[in-house]
Amino acid sequence: MATATSIVRSPAALLFAKVTVSDHKPTPTIQISRFPSKRSCFTALLSSLHDNNDDDDNNNNNNVISHPKPLSSSQLFNSVSNGSRLRVAYQGVRGAYSEAAAEKAYPNCETVPCDQFDSAFQAVEKWLVDRAVLPIENSLGGSIHRNYDLLLRHSLHIVGEVKLAVQHCLVANHGVQLEDLSRVLSHPQALAQCENTLTKIGLSREAVDDTALAAKHVALHKLKDTGAVASSSAAKIYGLNILAQNIQDDCDNVTRFLILAREPIIPGIQNPFKTSIVFSLEEGPGVLFKALAIESRPLRNQPLRAADDNNGSKYFDYLFYVDFEASMAEERAQNALRHLKDPGRVFVIEIRHWFGFETAAVDSQAIALQGNVGNVSLWL
Numbered sequence: 510m511a512t513a514t515s516i517v518r519s520p521a522a523l524l525f526a527k528v529t530v531s532d533h534k535p536t537p538t539i540q541i542s543r544f545p546s547k548r549s550c551f552t553a554l555l556s557s558l559h560d561n562n563d564d565d566d567n568n569n570n571n572n573v574i575s576h577p578k579p580l581s582s583s584q585l586f587n588s589v590s591n592g593s594r595l596r597v598a599y600q601g602v603r604g605a606y607s608e609a610a611a612e613k614a615y616p617n618c619e620t621v622p623c624d625q626f627d628s629a630f631q632a633v634e635k636w637l638v639d640r641a642v643l644p645i646e647n648s649l650g651g652s653i654h655r656n657y658d659l660l661l662r663h664s665l666h667i668v669g670e671v672k673l674a675v676q677h678c679l680v681a682n683h684g685v686q687l688e689d690l691s692r693v694l695s696h697p698q699a700l701a702q703c704e705n706t707l708t709k710i711g712l713s714r715e716a717v718d719d720t721a722l723a724a725k726h727v728a729l730h731k732l733k734d735t736g737a738v739a740s741s742s743a744a745k746i747y748g749l750n751i752l753a754q755n756i757q758d759d760c761d762n763v764t765r766f767l768i769l770a771r772e773p774i775i776p777g778i779q780n781p782f783k784t785s786i787v788f789s790l791e792e793g794p795g796v797l798f799k800a801l802a803i804e805s806r807p808l809r810n811q812p813l814r815a816a817d818d819n820n821g822s823k824y825f826d827y828l829f830y831v832d833f834e835a836s837m838a839e840e841r842a843q844n845a846l847r848h849l850k851d852p853g854r855v856f857v858i859e860i861r862h863w864f865g866f867e868t869a870a871v872d873s874q875a876i877a878l879q880g881n882v883g884n885v886s887l888w889l
């Protein structure tokens with residue numbers, strides 16, 4: 510029944526979670542200093558969501574900036590959702606994979622770009638949007654540690670998941686050839702997913718907040734020596750040329766996104782259900798093994814994907830994330846959790862959270878908000 514386990518070190522600033530789905534190491538990244546830091550910018554209003562007077566962009570503009578500005582934390586205090594269409598927050602700018610994931614989850618939704626993951630969480634909490642769709646793991650790059658951390662810091666509920674096949678393109682301005690490029694910009698996960706290809710081409714890599722932002726930057730600044738790893742839709746939106754398609758190191762490159770809402774879903778048994786739990790353990794040899802040696806685990810012959818970090822574990826507390834394919838409305842899931850919490854077994858210190866979400870149906874609240882979208886499927 511368990512499908513995934515990852516281990517996250519706390520405190521959050523020292524997150525080193527990983528899932529052993531690949532031996533790819535994330536590419537070391539450098540933040541591009543020319544990009545204004547939006548992390549500390551708490552001043553704009555929601556009206557500027559549709560405002561074209563973007564600082565960096567406006568000075569260098571061509572026609573690529575007539576898109577909503579990403580929502581930043583300040584806007585969260587000054588605006589309200591108009592409640593007409595389902596509004597779904599994602600991190601990034603237009604053309605990011607996260608936007609595609611949001612549209613896959615809710616085809617008729619209004620997607621709302623956010624500058625940071627944290628802004629997307631806050632946008633839901635402050636009723637600016639109805640849902641957030643955020644990446645949590647990728648089949649090549651591993652866990653998105655920041656979102657594991659934010660899940661614990663915020664009080665949102667996982668109400669669904671959506672998997673997106675991610676096919677990266679190498680994009681550049683028209684007239685620029687592959688041999689003109691010396692560097693490439695993208696999201697660190699995207700750079701990691703294309704590591705072999707980029708190394709073969711011999712491009713230096715620089716990280717930005719999302720793939721579409723990389724494409725936008727290349728277009729706005731009319732860069733001749735720099736390309737971006739981004740989606741074909743980002744290339745289209747920002748008027749770039751696709752130099753190479755499907756450049757990820759493995760053609761099966763899938764990112765799993767979580768769908769977050771203010772209200773939890775009531776566990777049911779009609780549809781396939783997943784439950785996510787987060788717990789901490791006492792230190793000691795074999796405690797994780799004992800915790801997961803749940804007799805009621807029906808698929809106990811299936812190996813768990815587990816990640817461990819051998820360095821210095823005594824200095825950190827660890828949190829364990831486990832997803833299992835069962836609903837808390839089912840006895841077997843209740844037994845599994847009871848087993849984890851069994852005082853006779855003492856090693857589970859606390860179960861911090863659990864989230865239940867359906868894996869085969871659209872969340873019904875969203876259907877009500879969206880109107881008639883009965884044929885929508887959230888799942889691959």
Ligand SMILES: O=C(O)C(=O)C[C@]1(C(=O)O)C=C[C@@H](O)C=C1
Pocket residue numbers: 600601604605606607608644647653675696698699718719720721764
């Ligand atoms: O940069 C984007 O376009 C994103 O949506 C982010 C993100 C990620 O965080 O993993 C999403 C999917 C891909 O795996 C690459 C990047």
